Amino acid sequence: MATHPLIGIPADRRIVGAHPFHMVGEKYARAVMEAAGAAPLLEPHHYQGHPSDPGTLHDPARDATTLPLIRRAVESGVPVFGVCRGFQEMNVAFGGTLHQKLHEVPGFLDHRDDETQPLEVQYGPAHDVTLEPGGVLRSLAPSDRVRVNSLHSQGIERLGGELTVEARAPDGVIEAFRVTRARRFALAVQWHPEWQVMSNQFSRALFAAFGEASRERAQSK
Numbered sequence: 583m584a585t586h587p588l589i590g591i592p593a594d595r596r597i598v599g600a601h602p603f604h605m606v607g608e609k610y611a612r613a614v615m616e617a618a619g620a621a622p623l624l625e626p627h628h629y630q631g632h633p634s635d636p637g638t639l640h641d642p643a644r645d646a647t648t649l650p651l652i653r654r655a656v657e658s659g660v661p662v663f664g665v666c667r668g669f670q671e672m673n674v675a676f677g678g679t680l681h682q683k684l685h686e687v688p689g690f691l692d693h694r695d696d697e698t699q700p701l702e703v704q705y706g707p708a709h710d711v712t713l714e715p716g717g718v719l720r721s722l723a724p725s726d727r728v729r730v731n732s733l734h735s736q737g738i739e740r741l742g743g744e745l746t747v748e749a750r751a752p753d754g755v756i757e758a759f760r761v762t763r764a765r766r767f768a769l770a771v772q773w774h775p776e777w778q779v780m781s782n783q784f785s786r787a788l789f790a791a792f793g794e795a796s797r798e799r800a801q802s803k
Contacts, residue, residue, distance in 0.1 A: 618793030664770030676742025
């Protein structure tokens, strides 16, 4: 009988009207269900870099949950897959720092999307990433380069000490990493593989690997 492990998805705390809501994008839940073959479960001042710029959105309720949870999950052998903000959270949780505005740092590309464009354009392919030899991602891809979307203004400044680079953008920015000594799948990507995941072979393979690790962990309990 097939086992469908539960995969927790951290929720953002947002005010809608006069009320606070814990919200998760449907595309993340669908990717967990369809590509990872699992059941999504929504889960309801740690930054070590420079003070935030005015207007930066913060979610202390989410930070209070995710930052301690990330390390505990990895240490307990629970598979972890960070996407976009989750990628940045994982780096911070392991002692890394972030550039707040990557596009203002000399030598780096502008990795932001154009929010005036339709979603298909915003989430469309933006640039290649080069996959590191011997990495998890390289084992899932047909070649050492894959094309990904790009919708972020922050980026890794210093990689956390327990992390290993999995992929880089053409400008050298780290786009993926794994937790080096993790017992099970513990990996993060800066792009959005959940977008139209079932029509992208590499994205589907990535979520499938995460789902398989989650099933293996569930069956071992």
